[in-house]
Structure formats: structure tokens, C-alpha cells
């Protein structure tokens with residue numbers, strides 16, 4: 226089975242994250258470790274999740290000078306994570322240096338992914354940081370840069386998936402947070418899409434946090450989403 230759902234374990238401690246992971250089935254989903262959990266728990270959380278049999282997406286969104294990002298991604302690769310990401314706005318040299326270092330070291334490469342425009346942002350947020358552009362146009366620009374740099378895919382909203390599927394290769398991965406089942410709270414997300422539409426529109430991996438982790442019955446919510454996307 227192609228495990229398309231990546232459950233975001235956004236918890237403040239190792240034990241709370243593991244308690245949720247133990248309810249989930251690693252044959253049905255993957256998990257994501259982000260900044261809050263990793264900053265509090267460190268590499269031990271990755272080891273624990275691997276012991277439970279999960280593929281781990283390390284979502285630390287590195288953004289720094291080329292050497293610093295390349296070395297950080299190498300450290301992630303050496304932990305055996307399945308996927309790791311940087312910010313595409315760090316630029317082509319940063320991403321190229323990362324690919325080059327991993328090749329030089331001969332490590333097993335995780336999927337290398339670059340964040341385009343955060344799903345919590347819309348047009349006025351981009352204006353606020355000096356970018357007078359529609360999110361979809363900026364996503365396209367950064368996705369093409371990412372592909373040219375030798376990375377495997379991007380984080381974007383599934384709203385941009387139909388456009389990206391026209392301009393990037395079929396193997397290029399689209400990783401989409403901002404997923405909300407019909408009727409779920411958007412929280413701080415702006416460019417949201419339902420699980421079914423995300424899959425139908427060409428998303429490869431759906432990152433879903435609060436709709437599952439804050440559900441009264443996370444296992445049932447995950448099963449419902451899996452059944453929805455099967456019919457997509």
C-alpha cells in the first residue's frame with residue numbers, strides 16, 4: 226500500500242508523541258516530527274519512532290548558508306529519516322550543495338523536499354514580506370528552482386497541485402499540509418484542501434496534524450480519511 230498520509234506529531238514531549246504513535250499503524254501511515262517536538266526531544270524521538278516501525282519525515286525546514294544546511298541534512302540522513310526538508314527560498318546553491326554533500330558521503334538519501342510558500346500564508350502575507358505576487362505564482366517559481374537543484378519534491382498547498390502537475394516531472398513529489406476534512410476547523414491554515422481533493426489533484430503525500438491528533442478518536446478519523454482518499 227502507498228502510505229500517503231503523514232501524521233504530524235506536534236506534541237511538546239517525547240512521551241505524548243509516542244503515546245499517539247502507539248495508537249497508529251505504521252503499515253497505514255507515516256509520521257512527521259517538527260520543530261516543537263524535535264527541539265524538546267532531540268534525536269531520541271526519531272529512534273523511538275523507528276523502533277515502532279514508522280517512516281519519519283523530519284520537518285525542520287532548514288534555511289541557512291549552503292554549508293550549514295548541507296551538514297544539517299547530512300545529520301538527518303545519518304539518522305535514517307525517510308524525508309527531510311529545507312526552505313526553497315534558501316536558493317539553488319543551498320539545495321545543490323546539499324545534494325552534492327550527500328552524494329559525496331554515500332549515505333542513503335532521504336527524500337529531499339523544499340518548502341515553497343507556507344500553507345498558512347495568503348497573498349497579503351506575501352506582500353507583508355515584500356513579495357508582490359500571488360502564492361500560486363511564487364510556488365511555481367520555487368518548485369521549478371527546487372527541481373532544477375536536484376531535490377525530489379516540494380511542500381505546497383494541494384491548491385497548487387493541478388498547476389504543478391503541468392510543469393514538473395511526474396516523479397517530482399508534492400507534499401501537502403493544510404489538509405482539512407469537510408467541516409473541520411481550518412485553525413491557522415489558509416490554503417486548505419480536503420483529503421479527497423488533494424489526492425484527486427495530484428498530491429503524493431498529505432500531511433495531517435490536528436484533524437487527527439486532536440480528534441476524539443484519532444484512529445477512526447485516520448480510517449475515515451483513508452477510506453475517503455481510496456475513493457478519490
Ligand SMILES: O=c1ccn([C@@H]2O[C@H](COP(=O)(O)O)[C@@H](O)[C@H]2O)c(=O)[nH]1
Nearest residue numbers: 233259342343344402403432433434435
Ligand atoms: O507549509 C507548511 C509546511 C509545514 N506545515 C506543517 O504541517 C503540519 C500541519 O498540521 P495541521 O495541524 O494539520 O495544521 C504542521 O506540523 C506544520 O508545521 C504546514 O502546515 N504548512
